Amino acid sequence: MARFLWVVVGIPAGIVLIALGVANRAPVTISLDPFRPDTAALSMHPPLFLAFFAVLAVGVILGGAAVWLSQLKVRRALHRAREEAARLRQEREQLLAERGPSQPALPSPASRRAA
Numbered sequence: 001m002a003r004f005l006w007v008v009v010g011i012p013a014g015i016v017l018i019a020l021g022v023a024n025r026a027p028v029t030i031s032l033d034p035f036r037p038d039t040a041a042l043s044m045h046p047p048l049f050l051a052f053f054a055v056l057a058v059g060v061i062l063g064g065a066a067v068w069l070s071q072l073k074v075r076r077a078l079h080r081a082r083e084e085a086a087r088l089r090q091e092r093e094q095l096l097a098e099r100g101p102s103q104p105a106l107p108s109p110a111s112r113r114a115a
Contacts, residue, residue, distance in 0.1 A: 017053075024048035 027045040031037040046054075 020052065021049040024052070 025047050028048045028051060029037075029043055029045055030051060031039070031043040033039045033042040037043070
């Protein structure tokens, strides 16, 4: 399924991104000073496709961080459940060790028929 999804989505998206990069090689001015956009100290002149890919990468990183942060509750609950399961397993083993091998866990089917 993942390979199919890669073929259907990944390859066409890659082709579009490559075409976008080839078609948009002209430099653009990115100014970080909102009051004097012509200030050379706070401006850059990268190709448009680099600016686009940088914004895309920042968006992917921020989106991933938002999803990761939104799943903190779920991961915390899973951690607690695993700790509880480990504690219960340890308690079960301790009870089985205390009971000893001479006591059966359940009565045998033959003893139930006789009763």
